[in-house]
Amino acid sequence: MTTKLFGTRVPRVEDQRLLRGRGTYADDVLVGQRVLHAAVLRSPHAHARILDIDVSEVLDVEGVHAVWTFDDLTGPMAEPLPLLIPHPALTHGRTQFALAKDEVNHVGEAIAFVVAEDRYVAEDAVGRIRVDYEFLEPVVGIDAARAATRLVHDDVPGNVGARLEQENGDARAAIAAAPHTLSLDLTVERSACQPLEGRGTVARWDPDLGRMTVWTSTQTSTGVRGCVAAKLGLDLGQVDVITPDVGGGFGVKINHPWPEELLVPLAARILGVPVKFTEDRREHFISSAHERGQQHHVEVGFDDGGRVLGLDVQFWHDHGAYTPYGLIVPIITSTQLLGPYKPGAYRVVFESLYTNTVMVTPYRGAGRPQGCFVMERTMDAIAATLGKDRTEVRAANFIQPDEFPYDQGLVFQDGRELEYDSGDYPASLEKLKALVGWDEFEAFRAEMAAEGRRVGIGLACYVEGTGVGPYEGAHVHVETSGKVKVATGLTTQGQGHQTAFAQIVADELGVPFEMVEVTTGDTRRMPYAVGTFASRAAVMSGSAVHLAAKAAREKAFRIAAEALEASVDDLEISDGVIRVAGTDSAIDLGTVAVLSNPLRYAFDEASKAATQFSVGDPGKPPVAEDDEPGLEGKDFYSPERSTFASGMHAVIVETDPDTAEITILKYAVVHDCGHLINPMIVEGQIHGGVAQGVGGALYERMAYDESGQLLNASFMDFLMPYVTEVPAGIDIDHLETPSPLNPLGIKGAGEAGVIPSAAVFAAAIEDAEGIPITAMPISPSELFTLREAHLPEETA
Amino acid sequence: MTEEVHDVRLQVNGATHAVTVPARRLLSDALRHDCGLTGTHVGCEHGVCGACTVLMDGRPVRSCLVLAVSAEDTEVTTVEGLAEDTGEDDTVLSPVQQAFSDCHGLQCGFCTPGFLTTITAGLRANPDPTEDEARDMIAGNLCRCTGYQNIVKAVLRAAELTREGR
Numbered sequence: 001m002t003t004k005l006f007g008t009r010v011p012r013v014e015d016q017r018l019l020r021g022r023g024t025y026a027d028d029v030l031v032g033q034r035v036l037h038a039a040v041l042r043s044p045h046a047h048a049r050i051l052d053i054d055v056s057e058v059l060d061v062e063g064v065h066a067v068w069t070f071d072d073l074t075g076p077m078a079e080p081l082p083l084l085i086p087h088p089a090l091t092h093g094r095t096q097f098a099l100a101k102d103e104v105n106h107v108g109e110a111i112a113f114v115v116a117e118d119r120y121v122a123e124d125a126v127g128r129i130r131v132d133y134e135f136l137e138p139v140v141g142i143d144a145a146r147a148a149t150r151l152v153h154d155d156v157p158g159n160v161g162a163r164l165e166q167e168n169g170d171a172r173a174a175i176a177a178a179p180h181t182l183s184l185d186l187t188v189e190r191s192a193c194q195p196l197e198g199r200g201t202v203a204r205w206d207p208d209l210g211r212m213t214v215w216t217s218t219q220t221s222t223g224v225r226g227c228v229a230a231k232l233g234l235d236l237g238q239v240d241v242i243t244p245d246v247g248g249g250f251g252v253k254i255n256h257p258w259p260e261e262l263l264v265p266l267a268a269r270i271l272g273v274p275v276k277f278t279e280d281r282r283e284h285f286i287s288s289a290h291e292r293g294q295q296h297h298v299e300v301g302f303d304d305g306g307r308v309l310g311l312d313v314q315f316w317h318d319h320g321a322y323t324p325y326g327l328i329v330p331i332i333t334s335t336q337l338l339g340p341y342k343p344g345a346y347r348v349v350f351e352s353l354y355t356n357t358v359m360v361t362p363y364r365g366a367g368r369p370q371g372c373f374v375m376e377r378t379m380d381a382i383a384a385t386l387g388k389d390r391t392e393v394r395a396a397n398f399i400q401p402d403e404f405p406y407d408q409g410l411v412f413q414d415g416r417e418l419e420y421d422s423g424d425y426p427a428s429l430e431k432l433k434a435l436v437g438w439d440e441f442e443a444f445r446a447e448m449a450a451e452g453r454r455v456g457i458g459l460a461c462y463v464e465g466t467g468v469g470p471y472e473g474a475h476v477h478v479e480t481s482g483k484v485k486v487a488t489g490l491t492t493q494g495q496g497h498q499t500a501f502a503q504i505v506a507d508e509l510g511v512p513f514e515m516v517e518v519t520t521g522d523t524r525r526m527p528y529a530v531g532t533f534a535s536r537a538a539v540m541s542g543s544a545v546h547l548a549a550k551a552a553r554e555k556a557f558r559i560a561a562e563a564l565e566a567s568v569d570d571l572e573i574s575d576g577v578i579r580v581a582g583t584d585s586a587i588d589l590g591t592v593a594v595l596s597n598p599l600r601y602a603f604d605e606a607s608k609a610a611t612q613f614s615v616g617d618p619g620k621p622p623v624a625e626d627d628e629p630g631l632e633g634k635d636f637y638s639p640e641r642s643t644f645a646s647g648m649h650a651v652i653v654e655t656d657p658d659t660a661e662i663t664i665l666k667y668a669v670v671h672d673c674g675h676l677i678n679p680m681i682v683e684g685q686i687h688g689g690v691a692q693g694v695g696g697a698l699y700e701r702m703a704y705d706e707s708g709q710l711l712n713a714s715f716m717d718f719l720m721p722y723v724t725e726v727p728a729g730i731d732i733d734h735l736e737t738p739s740p741l742n743p744l745g746i747k748g749a750g751e752a753g754v755i756p757s758a759a760v761f762a763a764a765i766e767d768a769e770g771i772p773i774t775a776m777p778i779s780p781s782e783l784f785t786l787r788e789a790h791l792p793e794e795t796a
Numbered sequence: 797m798t799e800e801v802h803d804v805r806l807q808v809n810g811a812t813h814a815v816t817v818p819a820r821r822l823l824s825d826a827l828r829h830d831c832g833l834t835g836t837h838v839g840c841e842h843g844v845c846g847a848c849t850v851l852m853d854g855r856p857v858r859s860c861l862v863l864a865v866s867a868e869d870t871e872v873t874t875v876e877g878l879a880e881d882t883g884e885d886d887t888v889l890s891p892v893q894q895a896f897s898d899c900h901g902l903q904c905g906f907c908t909p910g911f912l913t914t915i916t917a918g919l920r921a922n923p924d925p926t927e928d929e930a931r932d933m934i935a936g937n938l939c940r941c942t943g944y945q946n947i948v949k950a951v952l953r954a955a956e957l958t959r960e961g962r
Contacts, residue, residue: 011897011898011900012897012900014905015896015897015902015905016897018902018905018908019875019879019889019893019896019897019902019905019908019912020835020875020876020878020879020887020889020893021833021834021835021836021874021875021876021909022835022876023835023905023906024834025834025837025906027828027834027838028828028834031828031829031832031834032832062798062799118829119825120818120820120821121799193940194940195904195906195940196837196839196845196847196904196906196907196938196939196940197837197839197904197906245904245905245906246904247837247839247904247905247906247907248903248904248906248940248941250940280841281839281840281841281842493904494902494903494904494905494906494941495903496903680900681900683900684900684903684941684942684943684946686943687942687943687944687945687946688903688940688941688942688943689943690943691942691943691944692940692943714840714842714844715839715840715842715844715845715938716842716844720938720940721944722935722936722937722938722944723931723934723935723944723947723948724931724935726943726944726945728927728931729945730943730945753943
């Protein structure tokens with residue numbers, strides 16, 4: 001019998017390549033073949049008009065092949081890049097040009113594109129380009145954007161790109177009538193994904209076949225394919241996009257097309273030689289995307305039990321210089337802020353503001369960390385006001401297990417209702433309390449205090465809308481060897497998709513795991529796909545893969561039943577052999593694959609074996625009208641709405657009384673993503689999310705000066721967690737409330753680890769220090785300054 | 797403007813590569829683009845992330861901070877040189893590589909070669925590390941995916957495998 005693989009800790013198949021240095025990341029493509037290399041001239045100024053660009057000295061550099069500026073671009077390439085996700089509230093959407101036209105709006109904006117024999121020479125040439133600028137005063141930060149004494153774009157009044165309001169009930173009336181009210185101002189800084197592999201694109205034009213092949217480090221191969229075709233004036237059918245291994249994405253690689261993803265294919269086509277662009281780290285900081293920067297104002301009304309009667313949230317989102325990815329991030333904050341709770345009434349309004357800084361697109365968690373920070377800080381403030389335990393206040397506001405599906409009365413990021421499918425928040429809270437030792441903490445605090453040590457505990461709860469539509473598809477092909485080739489169009493950037501999807505196929509089809517090979521992100525193999533973001537891969541492609549394997553199995557059984565002269569109902573399959581139950585009558589799946597294709601050629605052993613069987617009625621055509629040759633299954637999965645994973649984190653921190661250094665003593669996670677395909681992979685996702693969350697909570701910020709220069713655009717200066725900054729252990733407990741929305745009962749798991757981090761650390765630091773924490777991240781020096789600021793009050 | 801180039805013989809993973817490179821060419825680029833050994837990855841180009849770590853005469857160095865011309869007369873080991881070539885269809889993973897596979901010590905795999913080389917050298921210097929020593933051993937390498945939890949486990953597991961004579 002084939003052992004069921006779903007739910008087990010199957011070691012990852014992709015590791016065998018990656019551990020031997022045999023991965024294929026974008027910069028590894030076409031190594032050893034003639035390739036030209038590109039470098040980009042980027043704006044040194046945050047806001048300036050371009051008066052003149054002089055490239056006359058560039059072509060004198062030996063090894064330089066070509067240079068492009070905006071004036072060299074024609075047709076669709078000379079138009080602004082697409083606004084990928086328009087929204088009616090985005091009344092003033094703006095996108096950049098592939099190369100700046102007339103004006104630059106942030107340091108790092110692409111101005112000229114040089115192609116040379118190697119990257120060193122290309123950079124030499126970039127250094128010889130002379131640009132005359134007329135400096136304009138930049139708008140940096142949310143305060144400057146709101147003040148609007150200067151404008152980022154002349155035609156966008158008040159720097160406001162969008163204003164969106166949603167309301168469920170009459171929140172302001174509910175607050176006015178509530179026994180208790182509170183106001184809070186809460187801020188989260190900008191951070192960035194920083195995958196260790198930056199962006200990279202390689203393109204080869206084949207003039208004989210009229211085909212463009214693009215390899216790019218993206219989270220959406222099909223998206224890039226569409227953009228390249230549209231911008232270069234090619235038919236979609238002429239463009240193939242391949243995304244082999246991706247060295248981390250975390251959201252930033254979902255934006256597309258980057259200017260370089262168009263300029264590289266353009267150059268390859270014109271020069272007739274493959275062209276490669278590999279971003280360096282500084283470029284990634286100043287020319288890709290950031291996230292997280294938001295200011296929030298909360299008004300809340302509640303009763304004596306801590307039950308929220310009315311919640312009114314206003315916030316300001318810094319979306320940087322352009323809005324190619326629309327309003328996804330602030331829409332998610334505004335909706336997912338509600339977490340596992342059901343306030344009596346809720347109103348939210350946000351403004352999305354232009355600044356002369358790098359644009360904002362989703363970063364792991366995508367707006368949820370800010371929303372969670374706002375809601376959980378509010379819960380803590382309510383508990384403090386009422387003198388109640390923080391877990392009690394949360395419990396008083398939970399949606400109850402018997403209330404699912406629960407409609408929050410809002411519209412989610414995918415344009416569908418914000419309706420939670422399943423969950424059990426009270427059970428989750430009980431698990432978390434046990435895991436972190438919530439009820440024993442006061443004894444621990446006293447023990448530590450006796451040693452002169454200061455500790456604090458915090459918790460934070462979240463809900464994560466995962467598995468957003470519209471669809472994903474999969475194709476399963478059984479070869480005559482019995483090997484199973486599976487393709488799904490979405491990409492992979494380290495989540496172990498090749499393993500997880502192979503587990504699903506092996507189970508459904510009844511073949512050994514080792515016989516299944518999964519390809520992701522190759523438009524030649526699956527041209528219809530969306531992408532890997534919003535914790536959607538397992539839910540969407542996992543379900544599609546399951547359905548496609550099921551289709552292949554049904555066809556295999558139909559053919560086998562005929563060959564074995566048995567009823568489909570009597571067949572079973574394991575280890576790649578279809579058998580009439582309880583008999584010796586059997587046929588290999590590979591042989592069935594031969595029978596599915598009425599050729600007469602005996603290519604291989606399976607073909608020879610097939611000659612003993614006869615399939616099909618000689619009086620009818622070899623391929624029936626409603627059939628097709630080949631043992632394949634193809635299917636798509638498209639859900640009604642998102643599925644809602646949830647979880648709760650708790651942390652115990654120690655703060656140093658002298659240095660204000662923050663040390664993590666214990667970190668606990670309770671996590672519910674429905675059924676787990678591979679617990680090992682899910683736990684790895686949680687570990688990684690927690691580490692990124694620690695970075696966001698304690699270290700990461702984008703240090704812009706008032707002229708719009710990013711002062712920490714290197715790994716030397718932008719602090720990310722090393723092993724020395726993460727918890728020495730992360731205690732994890734799972735809860736499985738299956739999703740009713742998909743055949744496998746799964747929910748996404750990729751982003752959860754990072755969502756509650758700012759909230760949970762703020763709570764624990766506040767608990768240790770007795771000082772309200774309202775802005776994150778918080779460094780030791782900031783905590784020290786906060787202490788100083790609160791000293792007079794305490795001593796007065 | 798013609799750039800002066802130098803003929804350099806690089807000894808990498810037991811093979812000699814004759815490359816012709818300008819003086820400014822980084823070892824990381826020479827390994828990747830001139831020798832075709834793309835297992836060595838470049839994450840930051842300023843020596844901070846450790847992704848490009850290779851062994852020079854057995855000691856870990858950031859290949860993005862070494863000029864290719866200065867690597868002559870040294871023995872360089874990249875990630876491709878860690879697995880044992882058995883002459884069969886495939887190579888046998890080294891204890892460190894095997895431990896990463898056992899412990900789920902990698903996700904996207906981009907930083908992994910730098911961790912593998914760093915730990916290989918680290919375990920030669922300290923074959924029996926405590927958990928704290930294991931953390932110290934990898935404290936100079938950045939990983940953005942794993943949260944390091946399983947990499948620490950992999951260091952300890954690799955030490956165990958080495959002791960078992962793997």
